[in-house]
Amino acid sequence: MTKKRFLDIAVPAVTGLCVLFVIVAIGAIMINIIVNGWSQISLKFLTSAPEEGMTAGGIFPAIMGTFYRTIIMSLVGVPVGTLTAIFLCEYVSANSPLLRMVRFAVNTLAGIPSIVFGLFGLGFFVQFVGPGMDSIFSAEGQIQWAQPNILWASLTMAVLTLPVVIVSVEESIRTVPHDIREASLALGATRWQTIWRVVVPNSITGILTGAVLAVSRGAGEVAPILFTGAAYFLPNLTHSLSDQFMDLGYHVYIMSTQSPDVDATRGIQYGTTLVLLCLTFTLNAAAIILRYRMRKRVNA
Amino acid sequence: MATPATQPWSGKKKNRPMEFIGERVVAGVAMFSLVFIALIFIFVFREAAGIFLDDPGAKIRQKASSNEYETYGDDAVSTLGVAPVEQRVEQEEESLTVGDLLAPAWFPVSNFPKYGLLPLIWASIKVAIIAILLGAPIAILAAIYTSMFAPGWAKEWLKPGIEMLAGFPSVVIGFFALIVMATIFQNIFGYQYRLNAFVGGAALSLAVIPVIFTISDDSLTAVPKSLIEASLALGASKWETVFFVILPAALPGIFASVLLGVGRAMGETMIVLMATGNSAILTLSPFDSVRTMAATIGAEMAEVVFGDTHYSVLFLIGVILFVFSFSLCFVAEVFVRNRLMKRFRGA
Amino acid sequence: METERHQIVTRNLDFFYGDAKVLHAINMNIEALRVTAFIGPSGCGKTTFLRCLNRMNDLIKGARHAGDIHIDGKNIFDRDVDVVSLRKRVGMVFQKSNPFPKSVFDNVAYGPRVNGVTGSRDVERIVERSLNQAALWDEVKDRLHDSALGLSGGQQQRLCIARTLAVDPEIILMDEPASALDPISTAKIEDLIAELKQKYTIIIVTHNMQQAARVSDYTAFFLLGELIEMDETQKMFTNPSKKTTEDYITGRFG
Numbered sequence: 008m009t010k011k012r013f014l015d016i017a018v019p020a021v022t023g024l025c026v027l028f029v030i031v032a033i034g035a036i037m038i039n040i041i042v043n044g045w046s047q048i049s050l051k052f053l054t055s056a057p058e059e060g061m062t063a064g065g066i067f068p069a070i071m072g073t074f075y076r077t078i079i080m081s082l083v084g085v086p087v088g089t090l091t092a093i094f095l096c097e098y099v100s101a102n103s104p105l106l107r108m109v110r111f112a113v114n115t116l117a118g119i120p121s122i123v124f125g126l127f128g129l130g131f132f133v134q135f136v137g138p139g140m141d142s143i144f145s146a147e148g149q150i151q152w153a154q155p156n157i158l159w160a161s162l163t164m165a166v167l168t169l170p171v172v173i174v175s176v177e178e179s180i181r182t183v184p185h186d187i188r189e190a191s192l193a194l195g196a197t198r199w200q201t202i203w204r205v206v207v208p209n210s211i212t213g214i215l216t217g218a219v220l221a222v223s224r225g226a227g228e229v230a231p232i233l234f235t236g237a238a239y240f241l242p243n244l245t246h247s248l249s250d251q252f253m254d255l256g257y258h259v260y261i262m263s264t265q266s267p268d269v270d271a272t273r274g275i276q277y278g279t280t281l282v283l284l285c286l287t288f289t290l291n292a293a294a295i296i297l298r299y300r301m302r303k304r305v306n307a
Numbered sequence: 308m309a310t311p312a313t314q315p316w317s318g319k320k321k322n323r324p325m326e327f328i329g330e331r332v333v334a335g336v337a338m339f340s341l342v343f344i345a346l347i348f349i350f351v352f353r354e355a356a357g358i359f360l361d362d363p364g365a366k367i368r369q370k371a372s373s374n375e376y377e378t379y380g381d382d383a384v385s386t387l388g389v390a391p392v393e394q395r396v397e398q399e400e401e402s403l404t405v406g407d408l409l410a411p412a413w414f415p416v417s418n419f420p421k422y423g424l425l426p427l428i429w430a431s432i433k434v435a436i437i438a439i440l441l442g443a444p445i446a447i448l449a450a451i452y453t454s455m456f457a458p459g460w461a462k463e464w465l466k467p468g469i470e471m472l473a474g475f476p477s478v479v480i481g482f483f484a485l486i487v488m489a490t491i492f493q494n495i496f497g498y499q500y501r502l503n504a505f506v507g508g509a510a511l512s513l514a515v516i517p518v519i520f521t522i523s524d525d526s527l528t529a530v531p532k533s534l535i536e537a538s539l540a541l542g543a544s545k546w547e548t549v550f551f552v553i554l555p556a557a558l559p560g561i562f563a564s565v566l567l568g569v570g571r572a573m574g575e576t577m578i579v580l581m582a583t584g585n586s587a588i589l590t591l592s593p594f595d596s597v598r599t600m601a602a603t604i605g606a607e608m609a610e611v612v613f614g615d616t617h618y619s620v621l622f623l624i625g626v627i628l629f630v631f632s633f634s635l636c637f638v639a640e641v642f643v644r645n646r647l648m649k650r651f652r653g654a
Numbered sequence: 655m656e657t658e659r660h661q662i663v664t665r666n667l668d669f670f671y672g673d674a675k676v677l678h679a680i681n682m683n684i685e686a687l688r689v690t691a692f693i694g695p696s697g698c699g700k701t702t703f704l705r706c707l708n709r710m711n712d713l714i715k716g717a718r719h720a721g722d723i724h725i726d727g728k729n730i731f732d733r734d735v736d737v738v739s740l741r742k743r744v745g746m747v748f749q750k751s752n753p754f755p756k757s758v759f760d761n762v763a764y765g766p767r768v769n770g771v772t773g774s775r776d777v778e779r780i781v782e783r784s785l786n787q788a789a790l791w792d793e794v795k796d797r798l799h800d801s802a803l804g805l806s807g808g809q810q811q812r813l814c815i816a817r818t819l820a821v822d823p824e825i826i827l828m829d830e831p832a833s834a835l836d837p838i839s840t841a842k843i844e845d846l847i848a849e850l851k852q853k854y855t856i857i858i859v860t861h862n863m864q865q866a867a868r869v870s871d872y873t874a875f876f877l878l879g880e881l882i883e884m885d886e887t888q889k890m891f892t893n894p895s896k897k898t899t900e901d902y903i904t905g906r907f908g
Contacts, residue, residue, distance in 0.1 A: 011544060018546035021450035025445045029469050029516060036475065036483050036513075087340050088366075094337035100715055111640065114342050118567060118636040119575020119629060121345075122601045125608070126625040127347045128355040134613060166343055173340075186752040190814070193710060194765040195742030195821050199326040204768065209755060227476025230576035230601070234608040256478040256577075263482055264581055273486075280482050284475070291474035295467045320736040 044281030053282070061240055061262070062272055066070075066279050069245055072157070072237075072252035073286070075245060077226045079161035080168060084225070085218045087165070088172025096180045100304045110177075117170040125231035128163025129155075133235060137261050151249050158248040160236030167231055168221035175220065177222060179213020189207070216297040223290030227283065229256035239265070255283040346450035350550065355626045357619035408623075413587040413598070415607065415617045422620045426587040428627070430504065434579055435572035437508025437593060438515050443565050445512075445517035450561075454527040455549050466524065471515035481581035484510030488619035498594040500584055505593045515568040516573055522567065526560020527553060563639040570635040574628055576601040600624045661686040661825065661855050663709065667721035669702055669879075671714065676702050678880045679721070683871075689847060689856045691866035691887065692877035695907070700859045703876070707857065708744035709737050725825070742769060745823035751810035753802035753817075757793050761802045761813055765821035780820050785894050787815035789846055805821040807840025815846065826850065828858040832865065844869050863903060867891050875899045 051065055058064030099106045137153035145151045183206050191201040207214070229237075238251035239261050245252040262276045263269060410423030453465045489506045496505075530553050538548040554561075584596030585606060598606075604621050611618045662684035669677035684690050690752045692700035702711065711728060713719045718841045722729045730740055743763075753761050760782040771777055781798075785791040794805070802813055811831060818826060828847075831864040847856060847869045860866050866873050867887060874884040875894075883890065883899045894900045901907060 014546050015544055018549065019452065019456040022456060025448040026452045026457075026465060026469070029449055029472065029520075030465075032513060033468070033472055034479070039483065040479070050318060052532075087336055090333050090336040091340045093468070098334065102715065109341060109344075114635055114640055115636045116344060116347065118570050119632050120570075120576065120601055122574065122576040122604050123351060123625050123629050123632075124347070125350050126604065126622055128607065130350040130622070131346060134354070135350070165568065166347065169343070170339055174496055178503075184752075186748060187754050189713070189748065190752045190817075191708065191764070191768075192713070192753065193708065193741055193746040194768065194817065195738055196764070196768040197323065197326055197738050199329055200325075200768045204764070205754060220571060223474065227474075227477070227478070229478045230605055233576075233605050234908060256476055259478050259482050260581065263485055276482065277455050281455075281478055282481055287474055287476055288471075291471070295470065297624045299463075300805075320734050321739065 025171065037186040040277060040280050043274075044277035044279075047086045048276030048281065050074040051199055052278055052293055055123035056081050057240060057275075061266060061275075061277075062268065062299040066253075066255070066258060066275070066282065068241060068280065069097060069255045069258040069279065072245055073255045073283075076157055076161045076164065076232070076236075076252060076254065077222060079158070080164040080225050081218070081222050084165035084168040085172055085222060088221070089214055089218070091169075092173045092180060093207070095204060097198070097206065113170045113173050117174055120230075121167055121228055122233075124163055124167040125233060125235055127166065128159055128231060128235040132159035132162055138141070150218040152229050154249075155234060155236040155251060156249045157167045157236050157245055160232040162250070163235045164225045164228065167228065171221040172217050172222060175217025176210075176214050176215060182213065183209045212297055212300060216294050217292055218296065219294040223287050226285040226290065227256060229260055232257060255286070259283065290298060291298060311500040316332055351622060351629055353623050355619060355622035357614065357618065358623055359420045360610040382539055391573045397546065408620075411589050413603070420617065422616070424600075424620075424624065424627075426589040427598060427600045427603050427624065430583070430587070431573050431601070432509045433504050433593065433597060434511060434583060435569055437505060438511035438564065438572040439569060441509055442512030443519055443568060445538070446516040446564075446568075447523050447561060449516075450520050450523035450527055451549060453555075454524050455545070455553065469520050470517055472513060475513075475520075477514055477575060477577040478581070480513050481508055481578040484578060484582035496594070500596050500598060502584035503580055503594050504583055504597040507579045507597070507599075508593070510578050510582045511572050511575055514578060515572050518571050519561075519568040522564035523557070526557040526564070529560070530556045566635050566639040570602075570632040573599075574601055574632055576605045580605050600628055604628075657695060659685050662857075663724040665722045665724070666701075667706065667719065667723060669699070669711070669719045670705060670717065672716040676879050677706075677719075680881050682874060682881060682884060683793060684855065684857065685849060686855050687853070688871040689851050689869055690872040690874065691870035692857065692859045692863075692874050692876060693863060693866050693902075694882075696861075698876040699879040700874075700876045701829055704829055704859050705710070705746075705859060707825070707827055708741045708746055710741075710746065712737065719891040742821050743823055744827060745818035745821060746827045747811070747814050747818055747829065747831045749832070749833055751807060751814050753805075753810050753813055755801065755803055757799045758802045758805070758813060762817050762820050765817060769821060775895060784816040784820040785813075787819050787850070788812045789842065789849075790816055806839075808842060810837050811835060811839070811843060812846065815843075815850075819850075821899045824852065825855040825857065828856065830859050840865075857862060862889075875902065877902070 014235045017285050053070065054067050055065035057066070065150060095106060095109060099109075133153065134157055137159070140152040141150060141155055187205055187209070188201055192198070196204065232254060236251055237254045239252060239253075239255040259276060259279050260274050262279065266272055343468070344582040407422055408424050410421055411425050412421045412423045414421040414425050449469060453469070455460055457465055484504070484506055489501050491500050492506055492509070493547060498505075534552055534556065535548055539545070543551070579597075579599045580602040583599065583602065585598045585602055586596040587598040588595060604624055607617070608621050611621065658687065660683040662682070664680050664682045667677055667680040668675060680703060692704065694700050705711045706719065706723060707725070708732075712718075722731060724730070724738075725744065726729060735814065754764060756764070757782055762784050763777045766777055766780045771780065782791060785794065793809060794813075797804075802810065805813060812835075815826075815831070834842045835843065844865065847858065849873075850856060858866075858869065870887045871886065873887045873890040874889070875882045875896075875898075877898060883896045884892060885895070890899065891903060894903065
């Protein structure tokens, strides 16, 4: 009996400690980065380029690089993923083997390491599409597209986020009850009208959640851009799709592991990390709030 | 008695050109993205195939057996790659064989390059084991707390709170491990190399915890309420119910979550790249520096000559990662999660 | 037999779900501006038959048919038939009320809008007229822009009727429209049906034989996918010509 009563207290206590441990770990990382990064943040840090061999100055080009690549990625990945999910849900019959195969491929891709997507970007965009574009658009013998650049990096990211978007949009479209689709069709609405006036508006929260989650995952991801377009330092801002770019995450990695004097630039590293963290956390917070509202509505 | 139908009705099909075009566009976009998904499978393998086709020995063997392979090889070896490869082949006494790939040494950039993958594979496994041993128990126990013991109001906050960990970009966790965790651990354990498999594994566990936690929590929460109430009604205490009723019912889901956690640990690049020290040595000690497969690709791909042997070997490593995480997902999806889903859908 | 009064005429209609044949050679003539009730035990095919009339069964995978259904002289299974305009002409009210998660106004306005009514004054007029026809206007006129999901079950079902009326159908199909409602709401729906038959041909599937007797002019009795008997309601309930019909109506089975 005493043993039993002991476990009645011990089991919740031990499991509770594990929760506490995770929360403390999250807190420790955040506090460490905020405390050390905060003093670095200034208007100059955010709006100027690196100076004196990257040991001083700001991170403006990296902010812009991350901004551009996230925008290009979202403009391609989110609509394509959403339309694909709509097609799979609304136009492909639920039991067809094609759909099962596609769904399996999509689910599997969501679990493939992001570095492998980087390899795909290199093998497909840089080495296959790039030379093709050069032979059409560029002067003889000139290499413009057959090298890593911001377009290829962003498209690689778009492909990476595609499964994330497809899975979450599909999931939310499936929560739309069948009977209101029937109601719409019975009122003389076409399938197209039913999709855009009933199905999509009723799953819009889920679609947005998926989009935001995918974008936030993409914004913080570094592995796939290591060799598809990110650059260590660029004297000029990126202003063409065939330019390389600087990136916040890549900047953190490079500055903390590859720069000649790692300790001297500690402040810059922390400042950059804090900016990156703010960016992804804003996006994540939005996604989590949306998702919880959706779950509540579904359960209600 | 009654009037006939009021309006005449032709019922003829109407043209709705906008909808017709719209539906074609949606179908086109979907096909486009599905083609891309297929291309991922094709292109990663295609670039890796270069290894076996660059190898003169293999080329001769294939020539004897099949002509198709030979033409395919000419496609795969881009013009960029041919020159350096031939130079290297002249330098090397032997060509690259499966035996070379299984050698215990990885020196890709030297006069006599060695492409032994064993140290890299072992490093990935070692780091993943450490990450899972540290992360899985914490994640599963935390999931038990949030799904079973936490009061209602706390549940609302704890779950998204823990899932916040998944929101940290891996480069941030890597950075934290590199600067803070590495120093703390060295002070505690007093080992020689500041960056090593243990630091990397511990940092990686932070990335693995949210994966295991979320899926475990979902499958614990999905255990039917009636089952829990029945157990409590029979006089079992709460922890007995948890261990003898809920955990067994949720076990397939928890198992799947750990498998997906392993996949995440094996494939993660930035954390291990920053925290493990990256030397390709083959030892058992968790406190030695290691170079995992993913980190190797991340560190070396930017500096290789496109198309040469080193490049192809890096793609081969990608294929190994691909196949590995594919199989893990396969097992998790088909054998475990489906069974779980069926069980709860049926209930 | 078939005359010009008959708005719906089916000839040898068979229907299958996959390999299962659920309707066997149905021949039926349905009169315009009358209420026709379908009765029969569960699974007898009456709902399936109802859903054939506006081709809602097209949505079900593996469903197929043989035979013809003529509505106003046109075979609705012809290849050139526009299913969308068929459904506009043949409206449907479902067993479970299924308002869109939108406002009351937008629910009723949905049909006119998808059918190309754009002027906001026109839409408002149609909404008011339809809600009036469904005897719901007075109850909801002050909360037209509240969510339809906030209405009571009976109100929701009348809203669904109003929504159907708004697209100006000729024929209204009702699939057990009152089966989930309390007696008072049911009475309101039945009154409404009596009102609506002035302008619409109504076909109602019901489990409730008293309801069939109260609201319908004609009654059709289905059993195991066959049409056993169809006649004027009064005759069906007092002097059916088939023994099985009598057994069912007097409660010997089903």
